[in-house]
Amino acid sequence: MPPDEVLVACQDAALTFGEGPQAVVAVHGTTLEIGTDDRLAVVGPSGSGKSSLLHLLAGLEQPTSGMVTRSASLGPYDIGLIFQGDSLIPALSVVENAALPLVLAGRSEREARQAALAALDLVGAADLADRLPEEISGGQAQRVAAARVLAQAPRLILADEPTGRLDHATGAHVLDALLAAADHIGAALVVTTHDPGVAARLSVRRSMHDGRLLAPEEVS
Numbered sequence: 300m301p302p303d304e305v306l307v308a309c310q311d312a313a314l315t316f317g318e319g320p321q322a323v324v325a326v327h328g329t330t331l332e333i334g335t336d337d338r339l340a341v342v343g344p345s346g347s348g349k350s351s352l353l354h355l356l357a358g359l360e361q362p363t364s365g366m367v368t369r370s371a372s373l374g375p376y377d378i379g380l381i382f383q384g385d386s387l388i389p390a391l392s393v394v395e396n397a398a399l400p401l402v403l404a405g406r407s408e409r410e411a412r413q414a415a416l417a418a419l420d421l422v423g424a425a426d427l428a429d430r431l432p433e434e435i436s437g438g439q440a441q442r443v444a445a446a447r448v449l450a451q452a453p454r455l456i457l458a459d460e461p462t463g464r465l466d467h468a469t470g471a472h473v474l475d476a477l478l479a480a481a482d483h484i485g486a487a488l489v490v491t492t493h494d495p496g497v498a499a500r501l502s503v504r505r506s507m508h509d510g511r512l513l514a515p516e517e518v519s
């Protein structure tokens with residue numbers, strides 16, 4: 300695999316919700332490539348279109364105009380999504396939560412558990428493996444949500460406000476864990492955030508305002 304393969308490309312991709320006078324342009328025509336080594340922060344205020352852009356990249360939404368293309372080499376489990384306020388299943392332990400997508404994908408429970416434990420270790424949450432979600436903090440829950448995605452060893456991680464509900468120090472720890480884990484498994488990482496301090500930890504930062512993704516140098 301070439302080191303600089305483009306995993307997802309947007310060509311003038313736009314996303315509009317609704318029609319006529321009620322229409323909301325969540326994303327104006329956006330051209331963007333995400334390569335295998337990319338570490339991109341999309342930073343902007345609430346309602347600026349960050350989640351919508353992430354949904355386009357993930358294929359959860361189809362562009363209303365323009366195109367979003369994904370590399371043919373990307374398999375069904377190669378995109379890992381961490382949603383806003385990602386919630387864990389209360390009745391399952393931390394390790395069972397982290398292993399669940401692999402079990403659902405047909406891996407043996409033993410194999411899934413091993414991968415989940417390795418992923419929890421990557422985000423510094425291995426010691427929480429046997430706790431229930433109600434027995435861990437919000438920051439720890441975000442780490443577990445990250446581990447659940449990392450256990451799949453995706454090639455592209457799309458994280459929507461992974462630090463949104465956390466205080467600054469906890470958010471920084473979660474993000475550091477995510478960056479280290481992305482390095483470890485060799486995944487590209489796109490993070491949306493409203494916090495410029497969080498964005499500053501990623502190598503490329505692009506601002507989003509009113510559905511428009513600004514060029515990297517336009518970050519203030």
Ligand SMILES: Nc1ncnc2c1ncn2[C@@H]1O[C@H](COP(=O)(O)OP(=O)(O)OP(=O)(O)O)[C@@H](O)[C@H]1O
Pocket residue numbers: 316317323324325343344345346347348349350351352493
């Ligand atoms: N399913 C939907 N139907 C209609 N409008 C929507 C829908 N999803 C988003 N929007 C609108 O699109 C715009 C962009 O929303 P989006 O959620 O992408 O912003 P955001 O930057 O991620 O905000 P936040 O940080 O609050 O999550 C907003 O005006 C929002 O109200």
